[in-house]
Amino acid sequence: MCKGAGYLHPVIDGVVQYRQIFPCKAEGCLQSQIRGERSQIVQRQTFESFDDTIKGSHKAWKAAAALAYGEASFVWLLMYGRPGNGKTHLCNAMVTVLHDRGVEVRMVLAADLFSALREAIRDNRTDEILRGYKEIEYLIIDDYGVEYGSDWESSKFDELMTSRYSLARPTVLATNKELTQLPERIQSRFQDKDMSRAILNNAPDYRSRA
Numbered sequence: 001m002c003k004g005a006g007y008l009h010p011v012i013d014g015v016v017q018y019r020q021i022f023p024c025k026a027e028g029c030l031q032s033q034i035r036g037e038r039s040q041i042v043q044r045q046t047f048e049s050f051d052d053t054i055k056g057s058h059k060a061w062k063a064a065a066a067l068a069y070g071e072a073s074f075v076w077l078l079m080y081g082r083p084g085n086g087k088t089h090l091c092n093a094m095v096t097v098l099h100d101r102g103v104e105v106r107m108v109l110a111a112d113l114f115s116a117l118r119e120a121i122r123d124n125r126t127d128e129i130l131r132g133y134k135e136i137e138y139l140i141i142d143d144y145g146v147e148y149g150s151d152w153e154s155s156k157f158d159e160l161m162t163s164r165y166s167l168a169r170p171t172v173l174a175t176n177k178e179l180t181q182l183p184e185r186i187q188s189r190f191q192d193k194d195m196s197r198a199i200l201n202n203a204p205d206y207r208s209r210a
Helices: 030-037 058-068 087-100 110-120 126-135 151-166 184-190
Strands: 076-080 105-109 138-144 171-175 196-200
Touching: 058 076, 058 087, 058 196, 076 087, 076 184, 087 105, 087 138, 087 171, 105 110, 110 126, 110 138, 110 151, 126 151, 151 171, 151 184, 184 196
Parallel strands: 076 171, 076 196, 105 138, 138 171
Antiparallel strands: none
């Protein structure tokens, strides 16, 4: 149906909505290729395989699952806590569920996001790259840290978050930082009870236990 593009535009009342896209579900097309390219380890990182019985992890698991399955009363989610306690696992689990639901989603490491913005300066494509992150239906940013970037990069990140916040686009941020260590504007938006949740995952380090 997509003629190899990998995405389709919805049609509402006979009008093609070119600003909206969703992945083609045809076998062998983009969605199944994405699923096939993800590593076996990542594929095993599902909500079912996450051990939420470990003290301190259940709230994060519950919030991430609710948002991924479309059952949440919020659209912004911040998961914070010490390294290695399953935040990335939950992010990958969200991506799997959202892909299976046919929802447009992108997960990116914060360092890779900033790197892409820096590289785009050479070709004057920064606005184009940033627009892609602004307009994606679900955006999951993993491993965010306040140590990233120059003032310019910080301003671009703030521009991205401001755009998504103003349009109430579902956004997930995972960080090893404490809530009080994050920029005030980030703190404020994720503490907005009408559309956000800030969840502390204070489970121990899974990797060191393994």
